[in-house]
Amino acid sequence: MADLDCDVLIAGGGPTGVTLAILLARQGVRVRVAEKAAAIFPLPRAAHIDHEGLRILQAAGAADAVFATSRRVARYDFLNARRKVLMRFEGADRIGAGGWPSANMIHQPSVEAALRRSLSGQLLADLQQGWEVRSFVEDATGITTEIATAEGLRRVRSRYLVGADGARSPVRTAAGIAFEDLRFEEPWLVVDVLVDDASRLPSANLQICDPKRPTTCVLMGEGRHRWEFMILPGETPEQVLDDAFIEALLEPWDVKGAIRIERKAVYTFRARIADRWRKGRVLLAGDAAHQTPPFAGQGLCSGLRDASNLAWKLAAVLKAGAPESLLDSYQPERGPHLRATIDMAIMMGRMVCMTRPWSALVRDLTIALGRIMGKLPAGPPDYPAIATGAILAGSPGAGSYFPQPLSAEGTRLDDRLGQGPWLLSRQVLQTPDLNSFAEPLTRWLDHHGAEAVLVRPDRYVFGTGSPDYLREAWAASWGRLGANAAA
Template identity: 60%
Template sequence: MDFDCDVLVIGAGPVGVTLALMLAREGLDVIAADRSKGIYPLPRAAHIDHEIVRVLQAVGAAEAVMATSRIASRYDFLTATGEVLLSFDSTGAKTSSGWPPSNMIHQPSLEAALRERLEEVAAAELRNGWTLTGLVSSDDGVMAEFATPEGARAVHARYLVGCDGARSTVRELAGIGLDDLQFDEPWLVIDTIVHDPSRLPDLNLQICDPARPTTCVLMGAGRHRWEFMMLPGETAEQVSEAAFIDALLKPWNVDGAVGFERSAVYRFHALVARDWRLGNVLLAGDAAHQTPPFAGQGLCAGLRDAANLAWKLGSVLRGEAGVALLDSYQTEREPHVRAFIDLALMMGRTVCITDPAAAAARDAAMLAQRTEGKSPSQPLGAPPLTAGCLMAGSPGAGEVFPQPWTTDGSRLDDVAGSGAWLISRNDAGRPEGLRALPVSSAAMRPFAADVAAWLEKRGAEAVLVRPDRYVFGTGAAEELVSEWRRALALRSP
């Protein structure tokens, strides 16, 4: 049967483009189709964590993204009068990836960096102005229909991944329902261009003011953002008027320090798709899950999906793993996504209180917790994977393997390369399909101390690191290799 490509990616937002780049890196032929002609220009993600910069590093976009980003070390939740309810401080914190913990970005700039990379990759083709209108999935593959500027077109692919955002056509055509976690709040988002940074906060803020819950955050270089919760009776048109926006910004005393760039009204939701895979059709990014932005993790979750899915599709399509490996995608990603949504909901429900009595009770309880030293002070780290393609029970399984850096900026992932790694204290031979990396090898020598310390802490002779840099398992090298083969092949249909 003739296929136009191995994987058809619907939607060339940040998740679709990252996935396309990763699939191309797996040696697959990819078509990414997007109904738009260019990058979505409205304000959206402002924050990505360090693990996500590592994902961007894997597709060659980290430097370009970091060049336009700023580091944020503090995230405070304040009462209406400025008392600190919660303060997450990552000043000076070292991360396992080596990248800064919290990075403030401008999403269109991040997307531009990804699209630039895509242009350089021959195996991935971008088709702009292609709107998915129908799909038929069978055991052999997926036939997708498009409306294009040249008329109706069809693409036949072995797999199709819907990265087509919150209102996913793929999700709808596949008949996949959503689990609604019951959050629905309209907020006005205002992006500004900074003229005088000295007059702006240098930390991220949630102002838990019942009269108007407000967010104020750094963005990428040269930009600052405010978000204002809309109150009952207010309309999108009303809050978008220049005079209304000026009045909202007045208490911040930033007249002349910033210039208005753009605004948009969003309804913040918490939703999770019930099925992330039906046969040869999969979902990723906002198509699979949506979170309120209070933890800055929606896009992060989507890029984690891309990293999780790409190597699995690569392994299956190259015939190195059974098709059921793809089921571990939702098994692994859904609990992870739900943990971050829970965090965002906790933050959102803290901030979005508009009843003065309830807000006073919240303030009293949280201030007391802080006085007693019971408040969390570190941002929540990403949870480990708990089930899926793992050697469950072995120390470290499901954690992200660290990426040590040398003092001259050389990084483990760049040196060790793509694919799965078998890192061992002693020479473990050359197992097929794995990159054997004895700690004493020339490649590993600059990182030997960090890696040996990691192994030591888990009492392990070796570690098998998956291509998405999650730890498959630790133990004796031979056992790891046979368990890895079993994990991939036992999942055959």
């Protein structure tokens, strides 16, 4: 349309918004990012990205740079007040289904810098800093957004507006979208430090389930560490932010002289989810759509999954002839996964946040009994597969996450096949280009009793069946397959 400034305007230049912009631009969509701040927030916030999040950053051209400054951790321990292990999750440093280590401790400003470098190389995308979305008006063919800039008010016209503008989201507020409160709200003190002597700090991520002061201690990106201390009833933000108060909290860790405080802040950990993620031409992503307590380390990961899910659907509607109704599958697909993420984080948070000694004792005894009986989980539970939406329901494997194996030479599958949907048949796996991936992918087909699989651009399985049937089913529902479909 001649009057459009871009196809998609994204409010918010954090990791979710910039990742979405890159993924859209790489699929031929013209996109603009409006970011209120003049520069990347320089202090740490998110501390963890999982294997699926790194795979999404791989698609956005930023994974190698992020991985280079991240750290791996093998264990996630829950300890009682006497520092004895209640529960232990091991193997977080192993390669996950996404083709990267399962747990990667990161420095968020470095992640954002890597993403912005990738964005700067996209001809169809641009980032405008110092732009604040004020209001918008939707009509039959597009949406006009009014933005405050240093030069005054300006209007940007686009087909869609995505609010990736954080927990206070002006876009969500202006759209009249409400939050569902999932009834978890706890104030915590967060202390981020620069590390001068790593040998004096824990090498595992820790949750200290001490009713006197529930505490989290985790690695971050290279050269950094984080403590989180639950704020107890009667304590004020001013009190807990005092240097002497923080020094007393850190004293039992014996790290004086090994660290320097980089940031101290009070956060209220909340669990909330927007009741609508799409309202006409307005969509929400990341913290604008949902907020999860940090105990499972899935806040940033959830935003990246939103970007990956939404990017291919917007591109399919704008460029591949898919019906606009495809966008209605966004929340039904992401919502159950997000609720499972929040449920797990709340469960972990409530386990950690017990401040009544008797309740904590019952918890400790219950977990000890579960360990004796061999009934404790080996790790966080798997997330549910997509059950409804843009999938070929009823076909084996539909809605599951498709793995990314590495070839013997160390090449990742996504780098070999590129963006877009893939149609992988047993015959195609014997070609020279894919022969080095044939063994793990054939095992996947065998496990599902399938002749072929069609994998969506966000690397979830559309469905299985014969190649012709899959090709026809995809085209009938979601548009053209594209050059990479048959690999």
